[in-house]
Amino acid sequence: MPQFKQGDRVEYRNQQDQQSQGKIERAEASGQQASYTIKNEQNMQTEQVPENRIARKLQ
Numbered sequence: 001m002p003q004f005k006q007g008d009r010v011e012y013r014n015q016q017d018q019q020s021q022g023k024i025e026r027a028e029a030s031g032q033q034a035s036y037t038i039k040n041e042q043n044m045q046t047e048q049v050p051e052n053r054i055a056r057k058l059q
Contacts, residue, residue, distance in 0.1 A: 003051060004036060009058040012038060012049050021058060 026037040034051040
């Protein structure tokens, strides 16, 4: 079961290993490895992020 859901704002480490913030557009659970499509708030790009790279949910 994914820990986060669509619409959540989260803080995560992007593919360049930088701290980023974004909104989850899609949550996908495949076995024990959940993956999320997150839209970065700074550059408005979407990227696939595994659950273990999400630090926390934001308000």
